[in-house]
Amino acid sequence: MDTSLDNPSEILSSLEILLCFIKRTPGGNGEISIKEYVNQWSTLSGLNENNEFRSLLNKSLKLKHIISLYELIEGQVANLTIEYTHDKYKEELIPKQRDEIDNIIDFETIQPATIINGKVVKFSAEVFATALRRFIYRFLQGEKQNETHPLNLYICDTSLHFWPPVISELEDLEESFPESLLVNQAFEAYKYVMDQIEVHKQMVSSREQQIQNRLTNPEATRLAPPTPVVQKGAQKRKQRVPHALCDPMPLGCSLYWETTDSLSVSSLL
Structure with missing residues (x-):
């Protein structure tokens, strides 16, 4: 599904109406398509007046996808509006x-969090940023929140659904x-966190580029052995030379000097 929408705010409003209606109606089959569900209720007929929302209904989306769909569109709207958060929340x-x-x-x-003995040891950076973004969008668009309250009083309230279920279910x-x-x-x-995510992506991209360069041009990463300097009359002896790394270890490749007469260079993969 194309996640780039022209009017995400209007679609989000339609989804809010739909969600409120679903909450008020008993039960429901999660496998039914959202389009079929909307069409079977005359109360929801007005949602079809929005062309982009109507186009969205033609996708292969089922009722069980409604929360994920809402959060996806909410994220797009938040990205467009979050910069306008009041300055009092930008300490x-x-x-x-x-x-x-x-x-x-x-x-x-790749998991939402690393959880040991029922406690989060590490949050996924993306999940952590998403929870903050949802809090800012849902609660800080006005000026009514007490800015000096601890953030964890709100963002860790599992009833507010800032986190994926695997985290929200934790005590x-x-x-x-x-x-x-x-x-x-x-906000800050x-x-x-978003800046750190971008820095990390650039580091990963740089590492991948180095690996690609090594694969396509191995000669560029090979070091020529140094020429031994032997003083006149001195006897050539074996020497142990300290390791010399040519690349970061995360790349899985290092160079070292062997303890040999010829001081050859070897690559460890």
């Missing part, structure tokens, strides 16, 4: 708080969230 982070965030997020995991979630962050720092915390 700078101090270095200690950045360290706390760094210690609790993971850029590598004492607030113990895993940086307790020093305040409501008025939610979000921006910081």
Whole structure:
């Protein structure tokens, strides 16, 4: 499905109406298509007046996808509006708080979080940023929130659905969230995490490019052995030369000097 929409705000409003209606009606078959569900209720007929929403209904989306669809569109709207958050909620982070965030997020995991004994040890950086973005969009678009309250009082309230189910189902979630962050720092915390995600992506891209360069041009990464300097009359002896790394270890390749007469260079993969 093309996730780039011209009027995500209008679609989000239609989805909010649909969700409210679903909550008020008993039961329902999650396998039924959203289009079929909308068409069987005259109360929802007005939703078809929105051309883009009507086009969305023609996709292969079922009722069981409605929450994920809502969160997807909400994310697009939030990305367009989050910069307009009131300045009172844009308090700078101090270095200690950045360290706390760094210690609790993971850029590598494909899971929402690393959970040990029912406690989050590391949040996925993407999931952490998404929770912050949802909080900012849903609660900080006005000026009514007390900016000096601890952020974890709100963002760790599992009834507010900021997190994936595997995290929301945990008890004492607030113990895993940086307790020093305040409501008025939610925006800067979000921006910081997003910046770190971008830095990490660039690092990964750079590593992949180095690997590709090594595969396509191996001669460029090969070091020529140095010419031994032997003083006149001196006897040539074996020498142990310290290892010399030519590339970062995460790339899986290092060079070292062997303890041999010829001082040859070898590659470890």
